[in-house]
Amino acid sequence: MTERTDLRSQASPSAPGGADGVAYVLGLADDALIYAQRLGEWLTRAPQIEEDLALGNVGLDLLGQARALLTRAGDLEGAGRDEDDLAYLRDEREFRNVHLVEQPRGDFGQEMARMLWFASYQHELYTHLVDSVDEVVAGVAAKALKEVAYHRDHAGQWVVRLGDGTAESHERMQAGLEAVAPYVAELGDDDPVSVAAAQAGVGILPSSLVPGTVAHVEAVVAQATLRMPDPPRWRSRGGREGVHSEAMGYLLAELQHIHRSHPGASW
């Protein structure tokens, strides 16, 4: 232990120790960061200007969550890495986000399906993390809870409008739900890091978030006159262990390229 980390843990007496704590917080941060990256692609491409603004808002909220959580992970790790070191200088296998958020941008219906699932999950998650023994995580959760309530609502309203809109939009919204279906189960996987974080009181067991998440999505889908997809033939796995889909390498190449081309530079 260096003197520096001693000082830091004095400043945050509730800091939970251990590599699991760091990895857990990184998982939370990476989900938000990678989804913010995908949402950033929508600006200038949305169906109407109001939606450029709205998707930008959601992306900015997630980026804000990611920055606070990455900073926290860096502090817990105590190796002097800041938010940018963690975002730009880790390799793909060190990223702990689920596959859902890294998938390439589809059409607007598919994006609303993804956002509905992800925001519903994050809403359940942050509702519990407000009580985390890590005060910083609890603080981020308290602030983010209001944000993700808005995201969930925004996506839900669009799913209803598109489901109960025209024949074409109904079909496309259903297709959007089907397209993201293989990626939602992974949100509820109890990986060892999450299990340890839950035991330490830092985190929450992902499987415990599933009923609330599914109930919310089901209610929206019913109101939208759509149907829940059948169980998919395959499902994604392994994001929390750093095993990603092929899309992730390209996403990171774009995200990290400029930063990595100028080692040590400040911006």
Next chain:
Amino acid sequence: MYGNDFGEPLNAAETADYADAVQEYFDGLIGADQRIEPRDAMPDGYRRTLIRQIAQHAHSEIIGMQPEGNWITRAPSLRRKAILMAKVQDEAGHGLYLYSAAETLGVDRAELLDKLHSGQQKYSSIFNYPTLTWADVGAIGWLVDGAAIMNQVPLCRCSYGPYARAMIRVCKEESFHQRQGFEILWTLSRGTEEQQAMAQDAADRWWWPSLMMFGPPDTGDAAAPGGHTEQNMAWGIKRFTNDDLRQKFVDMTVPQAQKLGLVLPDPDLRWNDERGHWDFGAIDWDEFWRVLKGDGPCNEQRLAHRRRAHDEGAWVREAANAHAARQAARQEVA
């Protein structure tokens, strides 16, 4: 009715007397430097000029999202990424305020967007240049938002109330943008050799196009044929000539470039003690007209991108309308 054989009487608003009264009332307001409001009668030419100008301004905000949006996914730090996303979002907001201001003149946004997409209405030519490096994001904030502020601050006193009020909100945000752009270049010009070169290259490429943002000169060979400057000034839409604004911009920007340690690409740039202004070299007006007419590096790309987003979103907008109509019908039944 009796003796009803002289046809439909003219509506009062169609008589010559009425037109004269409108003009007199309008001239009175303008003469007293009062604001014209949507409910006020106004001459047709004034209305048409405003619609065209506000629409082009709105289109510029929307198309202007693209060159910077191009860097959101690659911004070199998370802080810069957040600032850039917020900036591009602000521009979308500016577009919305301006379309709303135009709508008070009796047109609607969909119609104006169609005119943008079909090329009938223009947007600022500056956005037909590409953003090739991260430093270009800084140069746009510093120079392009800087020039926009020069143009827009006088519009806060524009005779048409809704436009003036939109400009007040917009200008506040534009000055943030300008400061952020300056700060990007400030950091780069104090950074590594590569970063300094990147900043200089951006200044080299963006300087002349930003001077062109004030439009053609007011006099001389390159002046716009049939220019409207005089009429627009009489109407209180324009407060300064293009050349006045350009000079103010140069005077403001040159000292900033010196602070940044950047060399502006103009060998004729020097302080003129007599005039109390910076002298600058000749602008390539051929390039200006060429880009304006469509032959710029990104004209096709910007419009195609905008049209694609609009076309790909058509089913979403239709669905939203259909859903809203169905909801309204349901409420009526209930």
